[in-house]
Amino acid sequence: MKVHEYQAKALMAARGLPVPLGRVATTVDEAVAAVRPLVEESGNPVVVVKSQIHAGGRGKGRFIEHPDVRGVNVITAGIEGGIEAAEGAVRNLASQMLGSTLVTIQTGPGGKQVSRLYIEQGIDIDRELYLSVLLDRATSRNIVMASTEGGTEIEVVAEETPDKILREEIDPAFGLLDFQANDIAAGLGLEGDAARYGARFMKALSAAAMELDTDLVEINPLVVTKDGRVMALDGKVSFEANALYRHPDVAELRDVTEEDAAELEAGEHGLSFIKLDGDIGCMVNGAGLAMATMDIIKYVGGEPANFLDVGGGADQEQIAMAFKIITGDPNVKGIFVNIFGGIMRCDTIANGVVEAVKDVGLEVPLVVRLEGTNVELGRQILDESGLDLVSATDMKDGARKILELSR
Amino acid sequence: MSVLVDATTKVLVQGMGKTGRFHTDMAIAYGTNMVGAVHPSRAGQTETFTGETDHSGVVGRADTYDVNVPIFRSVEQAVAETGADASVVYVPPPFAADAIMEAGAAHVPLVVCITEGIPVTDMVKANRFLEDKPTRLVGPNCPGVITPQDCKIGIMPGYIHDSGRIGVVSRSGTLTYEAVHQLTQVGLGQTTAIGIGGDPVNGTDFVDCLTLFNDDPATEGVIMIGEIGGTAEEDAAEWIAANMTKPVAGFIAGTTAPPGKRMGHAGAIISGGKGTAEAKIEALTGAGVVMAPTPTDMGSAMLEALG
Numbered sequence: 001m002k003v004h005e006y007q008a009k010a011l012m013a014a015r016g017l018p019v020p021l022g023r024v025a026t027t028v029d030e031a032v033a034a035v036r037p038l039v040e041e042s043g044n045p046v047v048v049v050k051s052q053i054h055a056g057g058r059g060k061g062r063f064i065e066h067p068d069v070r071g072v073n074v075i076t077a078g079i080e081g082g083i084e085a086a087e088g089a090v091r092n093l094a095s096q097m098l099g100s101t102l103v104t105i106q107t108g109p110g111g112k113q114v115s116r117l118y119i120e121q122g123i124d125i126d127r128e129l130y131l132s133v134l135l136d137r138a139t140s141r142n143i144v145m146a147s148t149e150g151g152t153e154i155e156v157v158a159e160e161t162p163d164k165i166l167r168e169e170i171d172p173a174f175g176l177l178d179f180q181a182n183d184i185a186a187g188l189g190l191e192g193d194a195a196r197y198g199a200r201f202m203k204a205l206s207a208a209a210m211e212l213d214t215d216l217v218e219i220n221p222l223v224v225t226k227d228g229r230v231m232a233l234d235g236k237v238s239f240e241a242n243a244l245y246r247h248p249d250v251a252e253l254r255d256v257t258e259e260d261a262a263e264l265e266a267g268e269h270g271l272s273f274i275k276l277d278g279d280i281g282c283m284v285n286g287a288g289l290a291m292a293t294m295d296i297i298k299y300v301g302g303e304p305a306n307f308l309d310v311g312g313g314a315d316q317e318q319i320a321m322a323f324k325i326i327t328g329d330p331n332v333k334g335i336f337v338n339i340f341g342g343i344m345r346c347d348t349i350a351n352g353v354v355e356a357v358k359d360v361g362l363e364v365p366l367v368v369r370l371e372g373t374n375v376e377l378g379r380q381i382l383d384e385s386g387l388d389l390v391s392a393t394d395m396k397d398g399a400r401k402i403l404e405l406s407r
Numbered sequence: 408m409s410v411l412v413d414a415t416t417k418v419l420v421q422g423m424g425k426t427g428r429f430h431t432d433m434a435i436a437y438g439t440n441m442v443g444a445v446h447p448s449r450a451g452q453t454e455t456f457t458g459e460t461d462h463s464g465v466v467g468r469a470d471t472y473d474v475n476v477p478i479f480r481s482v483e484q485a486v487a488e489t490g491a492d493a494s495v496v497y498v499p500p501p502f503a504a505d506a507i508m509e510a511g512a513a514h515v516p517l518v519v520c521i522t523e524g525i526p527v528t529d530m531v532k533a534n535r536f537l538e539d540k541p542t543r544l545v546g547p548n549c550p551g552v553i554t555p556q557d558c559k560i561g562i563m564p565g566y567i568h569d570s571g572r573i574g575v576v577s578r579s580g581t582l583t584y585e586a587v588h589q590l591t592q593v594g595l596g597q598t599t600a601i602g603i604g605g606d607p608v609n610g611t612d613f614v615d616c617l618t619l620f621n622d623d624p625a626t627e628g629v630i631m632i633g634e635i636g637g638t639a640e641e642d643a644a645e646w647i648a649a650n651m652t653k654p655v656a657g658f659i660a661g662t663t664a665p666p667g668k669r670m671g672h673a674g675a676i677i678s679g680g681k682g683t684a685e686a687k688i689e690a691l692t693g694a695g696v697v698m699a700p701t702p703t704d705m706g707s708a709m710l711e712a713l714g
Contacts, residue, residue: 285581
């Protein structure tokens with residue numbers, strides 16, 4: 001589960017991690033009202049207006065409605081014209097940003113609507129660093145990853161200058177140890193107070209990651225200020241969905257408006273659904289088989305419209321819901337149901353499909369491939385249903401048939 | 408011969424709730440030697456299982472069964488009383504990692520965890536805990552382990568299996584069933600089929616299973632089924648190139664998966680450009696593995712690999 005930057009920073013601040021002062025705004029007036037207290041409290045005449053969406057690349061992003069406005073804007077008006085001038089600039093920007101659509105390299109061409117801004121104090125930056133805590137699957141451990149190349153995407157650093165990436169493994173029994181944090185600080189070229197603050201930051205961040213069950217914590221950039229402090233200038237945190245039950249306060253931070261409506265609805269019904277750009281819908285049991293079904297549609301020359309795993313114990317109602325979600329996509333020109341019944345019996349699936357089609361209606365071709373437990377009974381139910389569907393003998397046969405019928 | 412489990416394996420079940428009970432019944436019907444259960448709130452009770460024998464399992468049994476399974480408070484007690492040498496975990500996600508560690512503390516040699524949805528942090532701790540224990544973990548989030556006609560531990564449908572010559576190892580449940588079904592159809596059968604699970608942090612990995620199969624005289628070839636996410640398949644490819652003496656066929660799911668999206672399994676995600684199907688297929692092909700272009704071709708890929 002992703003959260004917004006302002007939420008991530010609030011969680012960090014609550015754990016003693018230094019972040020800039022900031023205020024969240026959902027209206028133009030709130031944005032303007034944030035300026036004076038920020039400038040007065042921080043003593044810095046610069047404020048930054050940041051779009052809050054669940055996607056990176058905001059600084060270079062542009063608004064569809066206002067192509068000359070970026071996703072993140074630095075207001076220096078306060079330096080010359082005082083707070084009133086800064087407020088005027090923020091009013092002008094906020095009225096263009098709020099409600100508009102921001103396109104970044106991570107949003108796709110459709111962009112995302114900005115409904116929140118984060119107004120933050122300016123920081124006098126000396127150095128920009130990179131810091132993250134993430135799972136290393138190969139060792140089953142979290143690692144701290146750091147680099148001197150702050151502000152650059154870590155994938156780019158890893159590709160071009162892998163020697164600039166520092167890593168320390170976190171033993172879950174002990175957490176990040178002092179000497180490990182000191183080693184990274186030294187590797188980043190931090191000295192004196194900055195080294196001490198940096199090491200402290202890394203230890204607190206590692207502990208927070210463990211405590212909050214994060215998938216990923218990425219601070220890019222982590223900055224060293226001109227007065228030697230270490231601070232998170234940006235903060236990207238995502239939480240592990242399986243552990244949210246023990247963090248109700250974090251679960252409350254979920255912003256469903258950032259998520260795909262169909263994926264959300266599927267999730268509420270215990271279905272795992274991901275929308276894709278193709279035109280052949282598929283309904284499958286099991287994650288691996290569902291992925292392989294998408295692959296085989298592509299293999300025979302088609303394009304899958306979705307990933308949909310109904311799981312190992314879906315009932316008729318869930319299958320009907322799965323059908324509704326697939327047929328709700330106007331791009332879908334055909335549906336391929338691919339089931340290998342294990343614990344889930346083919347007759348249950350067949351009944352579910354029949355009921356769903358009667359309920360939802362069917363305007364596109366349907367190919368069903370059943371195999372496994374009670375397969376004969378399942379096929380019989382489909383044959384006797386009077387539905388206009390085509391049976392397939394195996395996955396490849398099914399993929400070919402649905403491609404042919406949908407063309 | 409087989410790996411991990413055979414006709415002598417004595418199995419404990421941890422978590423005798425609805426799911427645990429259902430699959431214990433299926434396992435007994437198959438002929439698995441289920442010797443006890445651990446369920447603290449029901450310690451001292453006995454669970455009775457009766458029904459019709461699944462004759463695709465252990466051969467030479469009566470047509471019906473009537474088995475009493477004693478329930479214990481702890482794994483330690485259960486092992487002391489029953490001499491169990493394997494356990495299967497059906498405990499719900501919040502408590503599953505603790506169940507795994509409890510089995511480790513009791514030095515159970517094999518723990519198979521079926522549970523899906525265990526927090527990663529819990530599994531990181533569980534793996535750390537097991538480091539110095541004589542316990543092998545299979546899973547979590549997996550269908551289990553089966554040696555056809557000897558022992559079935561997990562949720563896989565027994566009847567699709569057939570005792571034979573091929574080792575199966577997979578991150579995906581239903582794709583394991585596809586592979587097993589095809590191996591049965593082409594007459595190769597299976598020595599043992601191992602589901603290592605779809606989570607990002609698990610116990611036994613591909614290399615562990617390949618090592619076991621390579622050393623098992625009955626196994627003539629291996630089929631391994633991977634998917635996007637992580638680098639376990641690349642590591643396996645490296646190991647195969649250096650060590651494997653038997654033919655290997657393979658399949659990787661997720662060629663069409665978009666980056667950054669979790670495809671059903673917690674571990675099936677391409678992140679930071681790492682874990683793509685292309686990279687895995689390239690590595691395995693380079694190691695001499697015969698890759699099935701689609702799941703329908705897994706059986707024929709195995710035949711081709713066997714030559």
